[in-house]
Amino acid sequence: MKPAAFEYVRPDNLQGALAALRDHPDGKVLAGGQSLIPLMNFRLSRPQALVDISHLTELTGISVVDGAVEVGALVRHQQLHEHEEVRRLLPVLSEAAGEVGHWAIRNRGTLGGSLTHADPAAELPAAAVALRATVVLANADGQREVPAESFFLGFLTTDIQPDEILVAVRFPVPPADVRYGFAEFARRPGDFALAGAFVEMGGDASGSITWFGVSGGPERRELDFPDDAQARKAAFAELAAEFDTGEDAVYRRKLAVTVAEQAYQKAREGRR
């Protein structure tokens, strides 16, 4: 299990990275490498070139701008988990970041990497959808912004173009009366989730639920949460019935209901 050879490009700054990516159409961006390098070690991924952005400090910031928390692409999961402002303004994002893999993985894995890899069982793509985040993409010619919900296109597939780098994710700070809850289930803590859910609840019973791990990508559904537990679970079950869950379909759909209910209860407890 050793990676195949590749051309290695180490740009000095983002502009250099974008130029290099344009010049290497078969190249891939290397950030934390926690998803890419395992695939390369298995030789399931053999990029011709790697453009290494892991050292670009301009992508490592977290700032609050215009009612949104802007998180640089290279922010590590552990940083996101521990960051004071993120904890205060987006506690559910902090919580979810703390559930990604294990400590050593969180110390190196990046937000940008997680979103562009788009593993359907990953927490952060779903968090971005649940929190109505905007993904900022750049290429050598400029930038564009894509709502997270339309960024994820399916299993390991996103809207990012070969010449683009995800540079930041903008999470709007939710209104004061909106609360969130997050829950997931994995065989062992740290494993990819078999199912997970974010629940978003407004001041009234309306809100949304974003599942992950149950199909090809994050699944967001608007709904009015019934007060009655049986009715609520039935509503979750009805939504979950649509998912193309692959193997263990019956189990995954039941699990989707369980994690949705757990996330709902946590949202009810009043977390933002």
Place this chain on the structure above:
Amino acid sequence: MADIASRPQFTGSRVTRLEDARLVSGQGRYLDDVEFPGMLEVAFVRSNRPAAKILKIDVEAARKLPGVKAVWTHEDCPLGIKNAGFDCTQWVLAKDEVRYVGEPVVAIAAESRYVAEDAADLVQIQYEALPPVLDVRTALKESTRQVHEGKSNVFFHRERKTDGFDEAFAAAEHRLSETFIFHRQTGAAMENRAFAAVTDPFTGRLTCYCGHQSPHELRSELCEMLDLPENMVRVVVPEVGGAFGIKASMYPEYLVVAWMALKLRRPVKWISDRQESFLADVHARDGVHDVEVAFNSDGTIVALKDHMMADGGAYTAVPFCGAIGETVTAASVLTGPYKIPHQATVIDCTYSNKTPLGAYRGVWGPIASFIQEGVVDRVARYLKMDPAEVRRVNMLSDEDFPYRNPSKMVYDKGSYLQSMEDALRLIGYEDFRKRQAELRKQGRYIGIGISVFVEPTASASSEAGSVGYEACTVRVEPNGTVTAALGLGPTGQGHETTMAQLIADQLGVDVTDVVVLHGDTDSAPFGGGTGGSRSGTIGGGAAITAGREMRQKLIKLAAHALEASEEDIELCDGKAYVTGVPAKSMTIRELAQLAYTNVKGLPPGMQPGLEVVARYLPPFRVSFSNGTHIAAVEVHTDTGKIDVIDYAVVNDCGNLINPTIVEGQIHGGVAQGIGEAFLEELRYDRDGQLVTTSMQDYLLPASVEVPRMKIEHIQTPSAAEGGFKGMGEGSLIAAPAALIGAVSDALEPFGVMVNAMPVTPAQVLAWVDQAETSA
């Protein structure tokens, strides 16, 4: 003559390990740390087909790649591995046909593993697919394709029945049947397998480095298969990062690497990666058991019947064919600690297009324990009796020993009933039952599982080979320090400490003055190695015997030098004293100098030097340890998750050499039991592809899955030297049955009785659903 060993200082104490200082500081030398100038690294191209004819192998592009030294196919290395008991050879590089995914087909030696893998990518193999045989019931059918053309898929068949079985079975008041299923698992040691070989240009000898449990067994096999004399081959076992049975086998890669070192005249090494480990390390378990039990209304079990089927994989591994171990040994102790008079077994071991089955810790044990405890639990539920009570009714008691079970195995005296009663107390059985009833009312499901085990240990033959004795050399060096050497193959068990404890007590020296060598056929006397829980008992017996011979020699020497009678000499604190005259003494160092340098000062007839070699053969064929594990679990009926919430062990392995090390073995075995019961499964898809080839798919228990355990010891000595019994496997033998039993108990309101391992969350929810649907 005072018997020091009767008042030991170190034996039985919690001595901290002598090997730890190097290991905690990263100085342990494992196989990948062995390097020689010019060393080549090997990668294999393995079959990606479960069953196929090889039509063509194109290695041209691979040969041309810069940095590649050799690309070999079968013609370049026509060696085979054959288990003498069976009519089946595995060519080390497949010849004409492949029989499992992961079977080596092409071997590449290059300047680095990176380049070797680049070359492996360039090899093209054309196959013609054959229909794969993938499970034991299919393999048993006459109409199924033969995995080895012209040979029956059933490579082992045996039927045994006690006299009067049919009458007893028919006469019983009740009968139940169940099919027990055991999925494939493997040892998954943290260090992958590896092998290195280098020839010595001066002597022409071949030195092989391998993380192996039986250095001498490996040397014998290498010499036989490479056709070399044994004095021309040296096997060195460096530090080994765990073995658990999988490193007791001979493997194709080892012969290829050794052959390469001889033919290419370069040092060569192969380090398995984790994917290769799952594909090509021996697998274990993989059995189906059709079981019937006959019993009476008072809970007495009178007869047990089992059609034992094991899927042995594509070849019969050397030296230990796992399918035989998982069945024949299970049959020999199927009734466990219960006085079940009648037993009937039919055994079928079959070939399939899967990785060969070999040894994994507790071979047979998790299977027989689950069947034996599963049967008792079924009887209890059927009769609406307390599971502990049914066990009491059937349990061997003190007056039954020596006990001969229906397979004619003779059990040592043990503490069967006491261990269970103690474990019930440790776990708080009565309180648990009350709590269980209360929680059920709240829709929470906790359960308790009892597993009373027998563990045949230290037997004459095991996966470590068929050497029934062990040997130990003890040498007092001229400066008075002690060097010992044994033929064992420790892989984390701490023999450098435990063997030193035994020898130090014989010689009256400090344990830190004894260095124990192992794992080098040049320095160690011929021995059986480590496997089948034999090292403590048989190796320990050898250490004591050799230590005692050395003690006698030192006493004779001291008596002569101090002009006292031998009866009055005492060895203690590194000195020889004359009893009652403390001023009259000599240090071991002074005695050693005398022995080595002052030939004229020796007692008449004594040879100069201080070196003995002793062999120890225990006075039994096998020694039985026993004990009880009780697991408490909570089963979450919304996710299917199973949490182990409490765990108690009462263990009896005779006298203890080092209680801390024994407890470490128990902890590790229980952790593997949790893996076996809930997590670990080597899954093949319908096409015969192994789909669990990474640690993300083959789930090992982590720190958060394994609970804190309560452990107590009972010490019922064996007849062996020191009174030791083996104990390396008992915890993995007992734990899965306890854990699975606890799940069945927790889910009793849903009518669930678990019959397969491992239990997955999806399975749990399916049971709950089924119960709710039918209710």
Place this chain on the structure above:
Amino acid sequence: METTKAREVVQITLQVNGEAHTVEVEPRMLLADVIRHKLGLTGTHVGCEQGVCGACTVLVDGEPQRSCLMFAVQAQGHDITTIEGVTPESGLSPLQAAFQKHHGLQCGFCTPAMILTSEALLRKHPNPDEAQVREALSGNLCRCTGYQFIVDSVLDAAAQASKKEGQ
């Protein structure tokens, strides 16, 4: 911008255990392989090469990271600490001594990474409870010990340190 062609060798300088090491590597070489085979620091072990087993964990700028999921070229400019770097010139570190005292190891293969991860944990949380220790070590697999004595080792090292602190 630096570009290295496929299979080309590049010279890099790594800061490991407080010492600068200049080595020639292909960009594809994993940090674990360079530490082990170019620097000869073989206390870092490789178990799965996909980040799951944790045996190759080293400290990068003081934080545990997988050396099998990092190319050596990426480690330039960072402080790498391996087990050799936390071992005193004579004797053992408090954590190492605790592992020995509590039998927190058997085969020893996972041990260096367990100790490094525990070092980082105790620096961050000097008085962790058992759940915190288990959570921090949940990405370091051990096949021998069943973890109980490992957890005991870390808890005791923490207790000893805070006792010393209090004196």
